[in-house]
Amino acid sequence: MSNKAKIDNLLRNQPEASEMIDLQKLLRYAESVAEIENVVAVVSDIRNDTSKIYSGRFGAVLGIKDYCHEDSIWEKPILDLMTETEREEKFLAELRFFSFLRHIPRNKRANYYLVSKLRVNTPPGESIDILHRMYYIYSEDSDTVCYALCLYGCRTFDFAGKSIIINTLTGTTEELTSEKDASILSKREQQILKLIDSGKTSAQIADMLSISKNTVSRHRQDILAKLQVKNSMEACKIAKAIGIL
Numbered sequence: 001m002s003n004k005a006k007i008d009n010l011l012r013n014q015p016e017a018s019e020m021i022d023l024q025k026l027l028r029y030a031e032s033v034a035e036i037e038n039v040v041a042v043v044s045d046i047r048n049d050t051s052k053i054y055s056g057r058f059g060a061v062l063g064i065k066d067y068c069h070e071d072s073i074w075e076k077p078i079l080d081l082m083t084e085t086e087r088e089e090k091f092l093a094e095l096r097f098f099s100f101l102r103h104i105p106r107n108k109r110a111n112y113y114l115v116s117k118l119r120v121n122t123p124p125g126e127s128i129d130i131l132h133r134m135y136y137i138y139s140e141d142s143d144t145v146c147y148a149l150c151l152y153g154c155r156t157f158d159f160a161g162k163s164i165i166i167n168t169l170t171g172t173t174e175e176l177t178s179e180k181d182a183s184i185l186s187k188r189e190q191q192i193l194k195l196i197d198s199g200k201t202s203a204q205i206a207d208m209l210s211i212s213k214n215t216v217s218r219h220r221q222d223i224l225a226k227l228q229v230k231n232s233m234e235a236c237k238i239a240k241a242i243g244i245l
Contacts, residue, residue, distance in 0.1 A: 003091035004074070006241040010098055011046050011073070011145060013237075019140035020047075026137060026147060030054055039153035040064070044073040046146055051075060058153050063123035078152060081120035090116060093163035094134065095241060096176040098145075099184065100165055102227065102238070106142035114176075116163040117155060131155040184226060185244060192219045193245055197236040 027043055034041040034056035041054040051070040059065040064077050079087055097114040104112065114134040121127050130152055137147040161175040185193065195205045202220065206213040220232065229235045239245035 003088050003095055007091055007095045007098060008074075010095075010238070010241050014046075014144045017047070017139035017141075017144040017146050020146050021137060021140065023147070026149065027052055030149060033151065037151070037153060039151045040067075040078070042070075042075050042078075042148075042150040042152075044075075044148040044150070046073055046148065049073055056153075061122060061128075062120065062152070073148065075150070078120075081122070082118060083121075086119055089162060090118060090132065093176055095243075096163075097134070097165060098136070099238070099241075100174075100176070101136060103184070106138075109136070109138055109142050111167050111169050112165055113168065114163060114165055115159070117158075118152075129155045131157075185223060185239070189219055189223050189226070190239075190244060192216060193223055193232075193235060193239055196220070196232050197239075197245060 023043075023045065030041040030043045030052070031054045033039065034054035038057040040056055040059050040062065042051055043053075044051045049072060051073055053064075053068050053070065053075065055065050055067055059067060062078065062081060067075075067077050070076065079090075082090070093114060093116050097112075101109050101112065114132075116132045116134075118130050118132050119127060120130055131154065133151040135149040136145045137149060138144060139146050159173065161177070163176045165174045165176065167173075191209070192205055195208065200208070202213050202216045206216045209216075223235050224230065224232070227235050227238045229238055236245060
């Protein structure tokens with residue numbers, strides 16, 4: 001399964017949002033940012049699978065100045081400007097960001113956004129570096145991503161690595177790496193989750209690993225807590241999506 005398919009699956013299979021934020025307010029904000037910062041602003045409506053695009057002046061640079069609507073949460077004309085490898089790296093960063101936020105207290109998730117360095121090919125055939133900023137907009141209970149706001153513009157600053165997470169309140173940054181993916185669960189927890197995914201019961205796992213059933217149960221609860229899910233089926237799905245299972 002591609003990284004795009006993985007993040008798409010996670011976004012579409014979230015819990016039903018309790019209270020949505022004001023979409024019109026978000027659209028007005030995106031339009032203002034596009035005009036003031038000269039960026040392409042994309043607001044994706046996860047539930048309705050549509051996107052509204054405000055091209056800004058940078059839209060002309062990318063050859064998409066008349067691009068304003070998409071019947072998808074994925075901005076195809078922009079993605080088509082990237083190589084397949086570049087697109088997969090972009091989606092991988094979004095997967096890691098989605099996973100990162102699941103480990104953040106609900107009331108603090110809005111403090112973070114993702115920044116990625118991308119390379120695109122403009123219509124004249126010129127390859128340029130751009131900056132992609134992405135914000136997940138949660139429901140009122142901060143449990144479900146309702147919208148995504150993506151901003152594409154000139155690379156105005158540089159940083160180590162390909163993608164980083166920025167805390168808007170503290171200014172701290174965190175690089176997204178495969179090592180961080182693996183560190184979400186301990187080796188023992190990954191081992192147990194693999195056995196759970198294969199259909200083994202707690203009693204069978206305890207016997208195979210020479211540990212008590214209570215220890216297996218404790219590991220199960222720790223896995224659910226770390227992945228911020230309600231059951232083992234969801235845990236397996238999340239772990240597979242981010243590549244640790």
